[in-house]
Amino acid sequence: xxxxxxxxxxxxxxxxxxxxxxxxxxxxxxxxxxxxxxxxxxxxxxxxxxxxxxxxxxxxxxxxxxxxxxxxxxxxxxxxxxxxxxxxxxxxxxxxxxxxxxxxxxxxxxxxxxxxxxxxxxxxxxxxxxxxxxxxxxxxxxxxxxxxxxxxx
Amino acid sequence: xxxxxxxxxxxxxxxxxxxxxxxxxxxxxxxxxxxxxxxxxxxxxxxxxxxxxxxxxxxxxxxxxxxxxxxxxxxxxxxxxxxxxxxxxxxxxxxxxxxxxxxxxxxxxxxxxxxxxxxxxxxxxxxxxxxxxxxxxxxxxxxxxxxxxxxxxxxxxxxxxxxxxxxxxxxxxxxxxxxxxxxxxxxxxxxxxxxxxxxxxxxxxxxxxxxxxxxxxxxxxxxxxxxxxxxxxxxxxxxxxxxxxxxxxxxxxxxxxxxxxxxxxxxxxxxxxxxxxxxxxxxxxxxxxxxxxxxxxxxxxxxxxxxxxxxxxxxxxxxxxxxxxxxxxxxxxxxxxxxxxxxxxxxxxxxxxxxxxxxxxxxxxxxxxxxxxxxxxxxxxxxxxxxxxxxxxxxxxxxxxxxxxxxxxxxxxxxxxxxxxxxxxxxxxxxxxxxxxxxxxxxxxxxxxxxxxxxxxxxxxxxxxxxxxxxxxxxxxxxxxxxxxxxxxxxxxxxxxxxxxxxxxxxxxxxxxxxxxxxxxxxxxxxxxxxxxxxxxxxxxxxxxxxxxxxxxxxxxxxxxxxxxxxxxxxxxxxxxxxxxxxxxxxxxxxxxxxxxxxxxxxxxxxxxxxxxxxxxxxxxxxxxxxxxxxxxxxxxxxxxxxxxxxxxxxxxxxxxxxxxxxxxxxxxxxxxxxxxxxxxxxxxxxxxxxxxxxxxxxxxxxxxxxxxxxxxxxxxxxxxxxxxxxxxx
Numbered sequence: 001x002x003x004x005x006x007x008x009x010x011x012x013x014x015x016x017x018x019x020x021x022x023x024x025x026x027x028x029x030x031x032x033x034x035x036x037x038x039x040x041x042x043x044x045x046x047x048x049x050x051x052x053x054x055x056x057x058x059x060x061x062x063x064x065x066x067x068x069x070x071x072x073x074x075x076x077x078x079x080x081x082x083x084x085x086x087x088x089x090x091x092x093x094x095x096x097x098x099x100x101x102x103x104x105x106x107x108x109x110x111x112x113x114x115x116x117x118x119x120x121x122x123x124x125x126x127x128x129x130x131x132x133x134x135x136x137x138x139x140x141x142x143x144x145x146x147x148x149x150x151x152x153x
Numbered sequence: 154x155x156x157x158x159x160x161x162x163x164x165x166x167x168x169x170x171x172x173x174x175x176x177x178x179x180x181x182x183x184x185x186x187x188x189x190x191x192x193x194x195x196x197x198x199x200x201x202x203x204x205x206x207x208x209x210x211x212x213x214x215x216x217x218x219x220x221x222x223x224x225x226x227x228x229x230x231x232x233x234x235x236x237x238x239x240x241x242x243x244x245x246x247x248x249x250x251x252x253x254x255x256x257x258x259x260x261x262x263x264x265x266x267x268x269x270x271x272x273x274x275x276x277x278x279x280x281x282x283x284x285x286x287x288x289x290x291x292x293x294x295x296x297x298x299x300x301x302x303x304x305x306x307x308x309x310x311x312x313x314x315x316x317x318x319x320x321x322x323x324x325x326x327x328x329x330x331x332x333x334x335x336x337x338x339x340x341x342x343x344x345x346x347x348x349x350x351x352x353x354x355x356x357x358x359x360x361x362x363x364x365x366x367x368x369x370x371x372x373x374x375x376x377x378x379x380x381x382x383x384x385x386x387x388x389x390x391x392x393x394x395x396x397x398x399x400x401x402x403x404x405x406x407x408x409x410x411x412x413x414x415x416x417x418x419x420x421x422x423x424x425x426x427x428x429x430x431x432x433x434x435x436x437x438x439x440x441x442x443x444x445x446x447x448x449x450x451x452x453x454x455x456x457x458x459x460x461x462x463x464x465x466x467x468x469x470x471x472x473x474x475x476x477x478x479x480x481x482x483x484x485x486x487x488x489x490x491x492x493x494x495x496x497x498x499x500x501x502x503x504x505x506x507x508x509x510x511x512x513x514x515x516x517x518x519x520x521x522x523x524x525x526x527x528x529x530x531x532x533x534x535x536x537x538x539x540x541x542x543x544x545x546x547x548x549x550x551x552x553x554x555x556x557x558x559x560x561x562x563x564x565x566x567x568x569x570x571x572x573x574x575x576x577x578x579x580x581x582x583x584x585x586x587x588x589x590x591x592x593x594x595x596x597x598x599x600x601x602x603x604x605x606x607x608x609x610x611x612x613x614x615x616x617x618x619x620x621x622x623x624x625x626x627x628x629x630x631x632x633x634x635x636x637x638x639x640x641x642x643x644x645x646x647x648x649x650x651x652x653x654x655x656x657x658x659x660x661x662x663x664x665x666x667x668x669x670x671x672x673x674x675x676x677x678x679x680x681x682x683x684x685x686x687x688x689x690x691x692x693x694x695x696x697x698x699x700x701x702x703x704x705x706x707x708x709x710x711x712x713x714x715x716x717x718x719x720x721x722x723x724x725x726x727x728x729x730x731x732x733x734x735x736x737x738x739x740x741x742x743x744x745x746x747x748x749x750x751x752x753x754x755x756x757x758x759x760x761x762x763x764x765x766x767x768x769x770x771x772x773x774x775x776x777x778x779x780x781x782x783x784x785x786x787x788x789x790x791x792x793x794x795x796x797x798x799x800x801x802x803x804x805x806x807x808x809x810x811x812x813x814x815x816x817x818x819x820x821x822x823x824x825x826x827x828x829x830x831x832x833x834x835x836x837x838x839x840x841x842x843x844x845x846x847x848x849x850x851x852x853x854x855x856x857x858x859x860x861x862x863x864x865x866x867x868x869x870x871x872x873x874x875x876x877x878x879x880x881x882x883x
Contacts, residue, residue, distance in 0.1 A: 017408055020428050028383075028426035033375035034368020036549070037427070038500050039589045043823040046500060074368035091362040094789055097797055098226030099365030100500040100549030106366060125832035132823060134500050134550050135226045136800020138834035140793070 003067055007032070008076040014063065022066050023047045023058040026073060034074035034103050038132070045131030048104035049073050055111035055127075074103040082110050082152065089148040097135035105131050109145050118149050206259055207287040208237055210295075214315070214327030216243050218284075221253040221260035221269065222276040223521045224361060225548035225555065226797070227852040228790040231359045232277045233284050235787055239352045240288030240345060243326070244315035250360050252545025255523035269523040272556045272675070274753035274850020277786060281848055282344075289342035291333075298332035299324055314351075347845070356789050361547070372549050373504045374586065376517045381506070381582040382411050382423040384569045385430040387437050388595050389419055391446035391816040392670040396420060396439055403436040413437070414572040421569045427586055447670040448816040451601065454669065455491055458603035458624045462489060466622055466663035467641035470651040473659035475607075478618035482609025484698055488691060490606070491877040492625075492683040494811035495599035495676055496826055501549025502592035505566035508582040509534065509574050514541045518563060519548025521555035525633055529560030530567045552801065553675040557597055558632035561672070562587065590821040597674030598811055600626040602646075604687040608657075614699030616710065619657045621650050621687065624665040626673045641666065645675065649684030649752060649857065654717045655692060655710035671813070677801055678853040681752040685857035686864070686878070689748040693865045694874055703747055703865065704730055716781050719842055720758040721749050723779035727840050728760035740767035744870025748862035755854035756781040756842075759799060761835070763866035769883035771870075773803060773835040773863055778855065780839065783846035791851050792839040798855020799837065804829035806860040806880050 002015050005022075007030065014029040021040075026032045026049070035058060038046030042057035049058045050072035077083030086109050089095075096102050105128070112119055112127035119127070124142055133141070209217040218237045224230040230250040238248050253260040257269045263279040292312055299317045300307040302324070310319050317324045347353075364370035389395065401413035404422050409429030414421050420439055424430035479485060506517035507530070514534055520526065520543050531538040548555055557563075566585035574581035587595065602625035609618035627643035629635055637644060642664055644651075650662050676682060696706035704725045711718040725731075725747065737743040742765045749758040762775040778795045785791055808827040812819045820826040864875050867882065875882070 017428070017432070024426060024428040027375075028377075028428070031377065032368075033371070033377075036372075036500070037374065038502070039822055041589075041822055041824070044500070044589075078367055087366045090366045091358060094356075094359050094362065094793060096226075096359065096362060096365040097228070097793060098500065098548060098550040099361060099370050100372060102365050103368045129830045129832045132500065132828055132830060134498060134552070134801065134804075134828065136797045136804070136829060136834060137793070138800065138829075138831040139796055139837050141831060142834075 001064070003064055005063065005066055005071055006069065007071045008073060016063060018062070018064055020063050021059050022049070022061045022063045022071070025063040026058060032073055032075055036100055036103055038101065044101070045108060046101050046104040048107040048131065050107060050111060053111070053114065055108050074107060077106060077110065080110065082113050085148045085151050086110050086113065086144070089144040089151070093140050093144045093147065095137050095140040095144050097137055101131060101133045105133065105141055109141070109148070112145070113149060113152060117152055119145060207284060208241070208291045210291065210326050210330045210333070212327050212330050214247055214325045215249055216241065216247050216326065217249050217251050219253050220250045221280070222271040223252070223519055223545065223548050223551070223555070224250070225271070225519060225521065225551040227276070227794060228359065228787065229271070229276045230361055231357060232787050232790055233280050234360060235352050235357060236280060236284035237288035239350060240285045241292045242312040242314065242351070245352070245357055247315050247326070248360065254545070255520070255527045255541070255543035257524045260523070268525070270525065270556055271521045272553065274755065274852045274854060276850070276852075278754070278847065278849050285344050286342055289344055290339050293339045293342055294333040294336040295326060295329050297336040298329045302332060353784070353786050354788060357787065370547050372501055372547050373506060373517060373519050374501055374549065376506045376546070376584060378506065378508065378582050381584055382425065382573070383427045383430045384421045384423045384566070384583050384585045385427065385434040385588065386418065386565065386585070386591060387420045387422070387434050387439060388591060389441055389446070391443055391448060392672070394441045394443045394446040397442040398440045400438040403438065404433040407433040407436055412573060412576065414569060416565070416568045416572055418565055423569070423573055423583065430586070431588060446816055450814050451493070451812040454601055455603065458601070458667065459489060461624045461665045461667065462603050462605035462622050464665065466624070466665035468661070469642045469647045469664050470660065470662040472661070475618050475620045475659045475661040478659035479607060479609045479620065482618050483612040484610040485607065486609075486691070486694055486698060487605070487607045488694070488874070488876055490604040490687045492602040492604070492686070493809065493878060494601045494671065495805055495809045496593050496596045496811050496820070497552045497554035497676055498593065498823075498826060498828060499550030499552055499554055502587045502589050503554065503562040504584065504586045505563045506582070506584045507563075507566045507570040509567070509570045509580065511579050512536065512540060514567065516541060516543045516563065517546055518543060519546050519551065519555055521548065521551055522557065522560070525558060526560045526563045529564050533564055533567050534571055552677040553679070554596070557674060558629070558634055559597070561597065589823070593821050593826060594818040596811075597672040599676035599682060600628065600673040602683045604683065606687055606691045608691055608695055610695060610699055614701060616655065616657045616695050617659060619653070619660045621662045622665065623647055623650060623663070623684070625667060626669055626671070627666045628673055628675055628679070630666070645680045647684070648680035649750060650688060652751070653688055654714040654751065655707070656713060657710070677798070678752055678856040681750060681853070681857040682805070685748065685750040685752070686861045689750060689858065689861035690864050690874065693746070693861070693868065697868070707749060716756045717749060717751060720756045720779040720781050721747070723840050723842060724758035724760050724777050727779065727838065728777035730760065734762060737764050741765065742870040744866040744868070746862045746865025746867070746869055748858040748865060750857040752854045752857050754849035755851060757795070757854045757858050759858040759862040761859065761862040761866045763863060763870055765867060765870045765882065771867060771882060772833070775836045776838070776859065776862070778837060778839045779842065780851065780854070781842035781844060782851050782854070783844050783848040785841050785844070786848055788841055791841055794851040795839045795855040796837045798853065799859040800829055800834055802856040802859040803833070803835075803863070806863055806878065807833065808879050810879055
């Protein structure tokens with residue numbers, strides 16, 4: 001079926017099977033590979049995007065269910081005021097290692113900071129524990145979120 | 154810096170990625186420039202080879218550092234460029250790393266002989282002089298060119314932060330690049346003295362920071378080439394099963410599916426995209442021949458191994474006479490330990506892109522084992538190895554997995570591409586993508602091991618006897634690295650046990666190697682994953698039995714090992730070992746535990762603080778880690794690897810367990826195989842021992858001590874000694 005999606009403020013068309021998850025439309029049809037595949041079951045968070053501002057796991061979100069909604073991906077974060085601060089904090093603290101999970105980590109962190117500009121450690125645990133990092137960069141992710149919150153204050 | 158997501162050294166890709174950058178010159182060491190161009194790009198018109206082709210400087214003032222090791226998170230794309238930048242006196246933001254092509258003559262791991270690859274925490278250590286000399290040679294040629302231009306003595310020319318100067322005359326590297334290319338390559342270069350270091354020992358931003366925080370970093374998973382098909386495999390449910398027949402009708406009916414091919418490993422569905430291929434795979438009907446399949450369960454294996462642990466094995470170390478001393482000992486302790494199979498579970502499930510054409514093959518991969526993979530792929534395709542080109546990409550984690558001695562997934566991709574090409578005109582471009590389930594059920598696991606340890610104290614509480622028996626599969630046997638197995642001892646099975654540093658006069662280490670069809674492989678820190686646990690919990694138990702302080706007990710056995718003793722003292726001091734731990738809340742017990750282990754020539758001690766709840770669930774609150782890895786080139790990279798290494802170990806300590814039931818792997822995703830999450834990560838403090846020794850690796854050594862440190866903390870809190878992994882108290 002032909003669907004039209006609003007991705008990062010632009011309308012994009014995709015001719016895909018009706019059950020295709022948003023993740024694979026982004027990656028394989030639209031060529032936006034910043035959003036990653038890690039588990040396919042919403043267990044790891046590597047595929048996190050924003051749908052109407054809320055963090056969502058694109059691997060279990062049928063693309064067709066996102067028609068008419070605002071989809072935001074990592075590719076848009078350089079132009080997002082909160083996204084920029086989060087990226088800068090990540091870079092300043094050398095958070096990344098292999099980096100494969102970090103698009104999803106950043107999308108979850110940005111969603112957190114947009115709803116809670118000064119999150120506590122418990123808030124961070126709550127918002128970020130759905131995002132696995134096998135390199136275990138967690139102490140730096142936590143520090144970078146606090147750092148970004150300070151620069152946003 | 155580094156808007157480039159990733160740059161391959163193949164000249165075509167490089168030029169494309171760097172938007173028409175004019176390459177000024179290539180700087181090799183020792184041999185001619187043309188040879189180096191051939192080496193780095195393979196397109197310079199000559200076929201000769203040259204060593205040490207690691208630096209290129211463009212007329213646009215970029216310095217490209219060719220990195221022969223994969224960047225899989227451990228920081229090679231920052232650490233190795235630091236070595237060049239230091240000696241070149243480059244500005245950090247002009248430095249760009251690029252992955253080396255597969256070429257064992259030029260880009261071999263100097264610790265491995267004629268073999269290119271990454272592992273054993275060797276990347277920075279083996280490159281330390283090589284990359285510094287490459288940078289120093291480039292600097293000397295720029296200086297020579299500037300001296301000629303300004304008609305001054307080279308000794309009077311200065312270089313600082315990418316600017317060459319004499320008096321009030323200045324030139325950038327880019328401005329001098331073409332002239333420097335005409336200078337003779339120095340045969341000998343002087344390296345800097347520590348007082349002149351500008352980058353060593355200081356913070357530098359990772360070169361991959363921007364690419365990996367913007368989604369621009371390109372991994373194998375992200376490659377899309379013209380005409381490329383995505384392949385998803387259906388593997389047999391049990392090891393050793395084969396395809397008797399299959400019905401592909403339903404799979405081929407899925408929109409987007411291009412073909413279905415049978416290969417020795419199972420059946421592959423090829424489609425235009427992953428989702429179509431996966432739907433096709435799920436619609437396949439395969440009749441498996443399981444007559445030769447492995448159908449046993451983990452419990453059966455453990456039962457067998459426990460019996461084997463009672464029997465003597467091949468002797469890996471023998472000091473004095475264990476039996477005599479053990480009989481005479483005043484106190485004897487015997488313990489049996491169980492270590493499960495572990496999956497690597499890198500965030501990026503295994504994948505590989507292969508393009509085959511008559512007489513040639515190209516591979517795109519987060520490539521950790523170039524020489525082995527190149528030879529393996531060449532063999533299945535019937536090509537000479539030099540007809541297999543490998544393009545380096547970022548690896549989304551590995552932890553050992555992408556250095557498979559059998560080249561399992563790259564060969565699988567090549568066989569699928571070959572099978573498809575045979576039916577479609579001789580050409581194929583195939584991206585093999587394993588779903589998470591395929592990655593977990595088709596891993597090459599950390600072997601399951603059983604250890605038996607017997608140890609004795611004399612009447613004064615001195616350790617006098619120690620016997621360590623290890624039972625498990627060999628990683629090296631049956632692999633291309635089989636020659637490393639000597640006298641029945643696979644060194645990867647006993648490392649960390651045979652080099653026990655403690656002065657125990659009667660000491661024996663034995664190995665009973667088993668054979669199973671369950672595929673096995675190294676997993677971050679390899680043998681040390683299990684030997685650190687049994688040795689460091691047993692030494693702790695001996696200390697407790699002798700009513701001695703665990704740190705003091707270890708220290709008095711380390712007189713001959715000052716670097717072990719050094720990290721032990723540093724970790725204990727920084728953790729406040731001599732002051733009591735703050736008590737827990739109502740019903741909670743708290744404990745502090747220490748562990749000390751050397752691996753890959755790096756010494757690490759960790760002190761863990763643990764809180765055990767009334768329900769037996771526990772949380773690791775804080776870890777203090779001391780590391781001696783020789784001279785610290787990039788202290789922040791070292792800290793990151795200690796944090797990550799112990800976090801990776803902690804995941805296995807808390808949850809890691811792959812099991813078989815009647816031959817079928819029971820776990821398939823992060824629900825059945827949980828890993829560490831942010832709420833379970835302890836606060837971590839890392840302290841680096843100041844040192845002028847040669848640098849040693851840090852990718853793995855942070856992992857081994859964490860599990861015994863946590864177990865010793867649990868023992869301190871509860872009195873319970875856990876001997877089965879993962880650690881469960883409830």
